[in-house]
Amino acid sequence: MTTTYRIAVIGGTGPQGKGLGYRFAKAGHSVVLGSRSAEKAGPVADEVTERLAGVEGAGSVTGAANADAIGEADVVLLAVPYDGHAELVESLPLAGKTVISCVNPLAFDKRGAHGRVIDGGEGSAAEEAQRLQPEATVVGAFHNVSAVLLWGEDDYLDEDVLVVGDVVEAKEVAMDLAEAVTSRRGIDAGKLRLARQLEPFTAVLISINRKYKTHAGVRISGV
């Protein structure tokens, strides 16, 4: 790994945010887990720190209120539920930041998981974040990684991280960070609007998980 990032994880006490924060810190990045209240973030940061005891070169993990977590961060990971997403994103000091959205707008009913329709099919959570924060640079990535495996025992996940965005330099950051999770660079999967495909693909993986009692992931062959 050549670059070490300072990463704020918004929604850092949820399973996806906590799991990714753990993996990033394990690989040497410094992480601030953000939550609605600093009181909630602190104990989760302590839990992750404890888990990293004895890991050589691990980065620091601290907790803070969401907006405070962003402070000095180079990179902000949005790992929040889609409910309340717009309101929260609008409230954050994201101008000038590289923002990675792994938000999955999903719905569940008796037929299983499926994608929520955003902007009549012509939108995604990542595009919404970009629209609400025009001075941030938003990319989409880490939508499909399994929270269970992130917090699990395997050194790396047997998955690929697909990265979409309209600014190459911001995609490169997410592709770098993917190495902490999969041991391989992330894959440049095209423009930000393709987040419309990556986000609800998680519903397909959830369906596979239910059918096969597993934690399925996406690998891309041929790259």
Added chain:
Amino acid sequence: MTTTYRIAVIGGTGPQGKGLGYRFAKAGHSVVLGSRSAEKAGPVADEVTERLAGVEGAGSVTGAANADAIGEADVVLLAVPYDGHAELVESLPLAGKTVISCVNPLAFDKRGAHGRVIDGGEGSAAEEAQRLQPEATVVGAFHNVSAVLLWGEDDYLDEDVLVVGDVVEAKEVAMDLAEAVTSRRGIDAGKLRLARQLEPFTAVLISINRKYKTHAGVRISGV
């Protein structure tokens, strides 16, 4: 392989239909390649037959007009462009058939490939086919396999075939047929409505192909 199917490929002279027909016949299934005109289908069937010369146990490959191709088929593969899809599907004698749709409603502009919005984001080509042919059983599968690799030299493609549908028995047929292409059974990926995710995911693979000069495919880890 336990079951041998008689397969009609609608759009059997296009790259996806011809490539899948070739793979199915190579594995012992019998295939009728359908086209708008029998005159166009015949030479393509001859080309595939020639390619299968010397392949032990290969099934027959013949050509016919689309509606005639269906005749005695157990399984009908829809491998047509989305333009004109509804009109064509409506015209075919599909009642009582297991129908596999690999139709990808995609659009292209200067920013690359992206998914077309079907029914305001609440539809897919596969669901449209099911709606137009209520006495057929439609499943979605084979959306993401590379036409170039289908017609290529590798024994099998390093990809997984994701199968969605509302009727298990019909999904089983597509999962069987996947073995001809990947050497592995297809993966049950949930209900038919998840075709909304599988169809436009092809746009993501096309973006990866352009970026990395490759023929990318999807593998599912953990199954």
